[in-house]
Structure formats: structure tokens, C-alpha cells
Amino acid sequence: KNEVEQSPQNLTAQEGEFITINCSYSVGISALHWLQQHPGGGIVSLFMLSSGKKKHGRLIATINIQEKHSSLHITASHPRDSAVYICAVQGAQKLVFGQGTRLTINP
């Protein structure tokens, strides 16, 4: 079993829909990161969380340390949100990445 599991692996939705991407992890962590990667592009850091909730524009990230679970939400989704979203956790020894969730928003 991977230390970091994301779901779903692929998600297709219509413009305007509310999107939720989940990340579960099995190790002790210092922090959890949500990253965005557009096709052929580099990595952009969206959030770093160690507790609670953070909001930036239409993006919201939450983390439940007791349940070892985090969610990334996108409100009023737009085609430009189409990208791969990656969860990464900071463990004691190293950063561990999830497999990523490929999100496609259709107009």
C-alpha cells in the first residue's frame, strides 16, 4: 500500500461544478502540500497545511490530522483548472508524493 493515496485518479466535470480531490496518508507528517501541474508544465505549490483549513480564491484545502486525510476543493470550476493535482506529505525522512489526480473541466 502506498504511503500517500489520492482519489479519484481521474475526474471529469462540467464548468461550474464543485470539485473535491482526496488525499489519505499512513505516516506521521509535519505538513501536507497540494501542488498543481498543467500539461507539459512545471509544478506550482498551492497550499501547505499542518492543521485546519486554508482558502485561496476558489481553492480550499482542509486537513484532518487524526484521520490522516486531506481534501482539496475547487468551487465554480473552470476549464483553466484542468491539470494534475498532487498531494505531498512531509514525513520524518522525506517528502512523499501521491500519484496525482487528473482533473478535466469541460466548458
Next chain:
Amino acid sequence: DGGITQSPKYLFRKEGQNVTLSCEQNLNHDAMYWYRQDPGQGLRLIYYSQIVNDFQKGDIAEGYSVSREKKESFPLTVTSAQKNPTAFYLCASSSTGGRLALNTEAFFGQGTRLTVV
């Protein structure tokens, strides 16, 4: 502003040549990491370093080498022994090496796309 810089963004090399990818950070971070991503796949750990002059193999270290002579720099060499070097390479750094501490910050480079022809 502090940050982590990978260069170049795109790199082309002929088969059989060694190539070195650069990663520099001015964040005073102890730990630095190199990851590889293949199309449609997740990021896999190649090497990591928790302190200067020390580094550890990750899950897919074969065909790669690194050095950590300075805190700011963690270059990755893709050697001719790496059978499938064409991939996206990501460098990252974090403020704690080998310790769990709340609010450990981590920064991520933009990545380097290496194509070997």
C-alpha cells in the same frame, strides 16, 4: 526573495552522454530531494540529502548520482547507465532534515524536462 531554482527548464541530450541538472536554493533548508516523473505517472524519489556532505538513495537511484558539497546546491547527474532517462525531474527542499516538526516548509522547483535522443 528566497526560493528554489532548477535549470534548465528543457534539456536535450544525445544518448550515451551524461547530463547534470542544477538545483539551487537560498532558503537555508537542510534537506533537498530529487524526483522523477514519467508520463501519466506519479513522482518517484531518486535521491535525497538531509544535510551537507550526506545523501541517501531513494526508490530509483540506479543510473543517477548526486553531490551535496554546499547547503544551497544539490545537482543531479543522469549517467549513461540510466536506461530510460527521458522524464520530468523535480527538485524540492525542506527546512527539516530527518525530524518531524510542525509547519515544516517545503519548496518545489519548476522542474526540468529532459529528452534524450
